Ligand SMILES: [Zn+2]
């Protein structure tokens with residue numbers, strides 16, 4: 001977690017834990033609707049457009065080493081069907097749970113170094129800073145996990161016609177005179193078979209029949 005910038009309590013994704021008062025067991029529930037930050041989702045596949053409302057339901061629980069945050073995010077995501085390329089919209093519901101540690105305590109509540117002193121160890125840990133925590137990285141991870149990697153407009157989307165690119169869901173009876181073409185091709189093939197049959201039969205490539213030496 002980047003600790004270079006101080007958390008700004010005016011950022012809608014920054015939450016204040018002061019009300020919990022560092023009393024283990026204290027609980028706080030809150031809901032907040034925020035504008036989706038940029039690039040919330042799976043890049044170029046499906047995501048929540050920037051500025052779209054994201055409803056957050058949070059439960060903050062004070063524990064020894066920090067604040068355990070459990071919550072759900074709901075929003076509308078937009079993308080494109082991977083089969084037929086039509087734009088699609090889906091209701092996203094992403095659950096998450098994350099521990100935000102007090103910077104001066106480890107998992108057992110023991111005092112440890114300040115965050116940032118050992119970047120390796122602290123890399124995956126999230127901290128409370130001045131009583132505030134930033135939900136954004138948690139929200140991002142949860143949204144990506146909750147979104148389909150291969151979104152489809154409908155479970156059985158038939159995709160596009162391989163011959164002309166038409167969207168088959170719009171036109172279930174769509175077909176080309178492929179049968180006739182194939183039939184003609186077969187007939188053509190039958191003709192050449194007759195002519196070339198002999199060659200085909202005796203035309204095994206030299207070498208194929210030879211025993212392979214080991
Ligand atoms: Zn589709």
Ligand SMILES: [Zn+2]
Pocket residue numbers: 161162163164165166174175176
């Ligand atoms: Zn077609």
